[in-house]
Amino acid sequence: MGTRILNPPFIIVISEKSCGCQLRLEMAYASLLSLNQTLDKFLHPHDQTEQQHIMRSLHEHVSFLLSFLDVSSPQNSDILSSLEGRIRDAAYEAEDIIESQVPNQILPEWDQKFERLQKIIQELSSISDEVEKMTERNEIQVLLPSNSLPAASSKSRSTNKSSTVGLDEDLMKIKMLLTSPHSELVVVSILGMGGLGKTTLAKIIFDDSFIANHFDVRAWVVVSQTYREQEVLKGLLNSLRGLSHESGEESIEKLAENIFKILKDKRYLIVMDDVWEIQHLNRVKSLFPDNNNESRIILTTRRSEVAKHASHLCPPYHMRKLNVEESWNVMHEIVFGEERCPPELKELGKKILMDCRGIPILLVLFGGLLYKSERTLHYWTHVAMNIRYVANTDYGILLYISFIYDQLPHHLRACFLYMGVLPEDYEIRRSKLTKLWVANRFIKPDRSKSLEEVAEEYLKDLVDRNLILVREWSYRGEIKTCSIHDILRVFCLMKAEAKNFNLDVEYVPEVHDNLRQVSILTDLKNQIPRLALSRDRDLSIRSVTFFFRNSPNDIHFITNFWLLRVLDALTISFEEFPVEIVELVNLRYMALTYWMKHRFPASIAKLCNLETLIVNPGKFRLIFNTSFLPPEIWKMSRLRHLLFVRSYLPYPTHALKGGTFVPLENLQTLSNVINFRWTKEVLEMMPNLKKLVISYEHDGRTEWSSYCFDNFVHLHQLEVLKCFFFAKCYMKYQDPLSVSFAFPQKLKRLTLSGCRISWKNMTVVGSLSNLEVLKLKFHAFEGPVWELNDGEFRRLKLLLIHMTDLEHWKVNETHLPTLQRLSLRYCYNLVKIPSGIGKIPTLEEIMLCECSTSLVTSAEFVQKEQESLGNNGFQGSDSAHLLGEA
Structure with missing residues (x-):
């Protein structure tokens, strides 16, 4: 009945704390x-x-x-x-x-x-x-058709009710500390072992509407054990500005200066999550001005000396374990939700939670295991017997996690363990993670679905099991970003040692046959000799991911990894395209930060297996931000995702001048191409596009009709479309877009900017039967009046209107029956929100930014209207930093 921890090597993590860790999976x-x-x-x-x-x-x-x-x-x-x-x-x-x-x-x-x-x-x-x-011989058990719940994306079980169980009194105490009349800067420390819910408690407080209204500005920053000052300061500044996933190149001094300027004279709340060292606390805290205006800092830490040092005004708040009743409430909520636990399982459930010892993370993980498994007496007895064995050992939480890992279906194991590649507390976009899983061939093909769709099902399954944390949800209720809990990441790294749990290896291990993944978290200048290979070409390495800003001169060793599939080098700024990479013909995923004043070489077509190409212009984002793709791109038939900030894509037949090209039938994502013509010939080349981002510069001479926008209707698989129209720098406005455009009915998300179309023509958009998200930016539509028609926008959940001359908007409660979120930005002329909006039963939130006083007043009226309908969860905000992206 033993539980295994150790297996042959799969990943090497090269970090500052330990030069290398081999992950054995x-x-x-x-x-x-x-x-x-x-x-x-x-x-x-x-x-x-x-x-x-x-x-x-x-x-x-x-x-x-x-x-x-x-x-x-x-x-x-x-x-x-x-x-x-x-x-x-x-x-x-x-x-x-x-x-x-x-x-x-x-x-x-x-x-x-x-x-x-x-x-x-x-x-x-x-x-x-x-x-x-x-x-x-019946020694092996075979899975029978399961009665487990489906792998649906559900953020209700573990992240809502169950996360607050046993915390009501704690929440009240800390909220009182944060809003007490002490004028000087106070640090509130939340102290406890890993897995007790420190971050969860801090997040609930941070998001509390009363707390949000009490402070002028709030920010969240993860400090972590692997403290890197520039990354911490950049994360803090992005949080203060209301941004995310930015790639700025500012110096530490400039970052500190900008942070101080934003916080000066404001009442602020800063959460410093996961602090390990007193010197790290002192350094970050020194950036915050003491404005003598009741500003506060929340600190989470596992170390008592850090918590005690944080503030002499406020003793550390100690997280406690949950009692039996609280533990049962957590597990029951995760496993059964609103259903009742079958009587024959209740006693076993109580035995399982008793052996979880009131530790929230274990209750959540075992809850996730039971939620996704068969609700049979036989299986629950199996879990109860094994957890009792684990509880009687000295190995602690990690052995519990090992048992949970052993219960995973085989197809999920590699996807979960791949999270060990990521740095501590790293937040990764869902779209990137699933692309990496596909490139690493962790996803089993399904003829009825794309590999990316299957990968998203795997992710939802792991989220339902609480093995992957959702950090941000989109407005459509989909996973936007995710991460892994520190303890679960340690579990992945615990597989690093063949004979013990020691993570501190003093050397970079030799590259050997079973090593498949390399994750680089540190400067390689002093590590290059240790990465020297004993043979000219290594045949084992399949993935190299850089999380540290190394020099391009220090990474040439990757060309030895001849069978490399994944090269993620977004943290490295190349001033010239690294042409040696095109010899790595097995590459499936390549992400680069590349100064795009240089064109892509024609030799990129050698990467005949490439599926994903991501290019970021880095620090030259606002200057040389346009890439020029070669005609040979049309020879790369396996391409699935092309992502750029701006790129010129040559027209296929003209570019190749009669040369060989193939339909890009696998292409699903194309972002962002400039001034591209959507002729029938092009549409036949990309029949399976699902996401398209395009931009057009108007020169005052070219007719809009030459770009064939009306052909969009033939992109039958398209679900996401973003179109940006803007004038050359010497023109204030471009000509209005022709209304002859059309959209495919499968479209779910549409963003339009700069089109300058009359509101009278909105019916073209309103008739899209599957549209859920509509964002209208920078005079996408113009005119003083917009009157909705019956039968339009039947499924719309999010509507954003940004910078418009609209004055009067006519809506009744039947026009937007499913609307959940309304965001109005820089709508200076709009007099009021229509009263009909207040009667929409699904409405959850109205967000305003830089709008008229009368518009704010009407939003307050809508809030009262919603409360009268019994919608007490409705939120309204006029704070710009609360505005998000879908």
């Missing part, structure tokens, strides 16, 4: 899945050569073992541990042999490879035989 399923996708590329049904015979034989064994792991119960983990190691090693070696021949496509030196592949097939055949025998 169970990657049997992931390695088989990756090999299976590699084989799919090489199999040719009608080819009867010896090479193809070997490929087909290998494919049969891989498919069998994948199918077996798909239906294998998590309760088989201990029995299968030795087999999984053999499977992983064999699959990795086979894939290395096959992929190393990709540039030639015909497997040269086959005679030298043949014998080794034959042995690998024999090994997989032997494993398959052992699996079949175990199954026949």
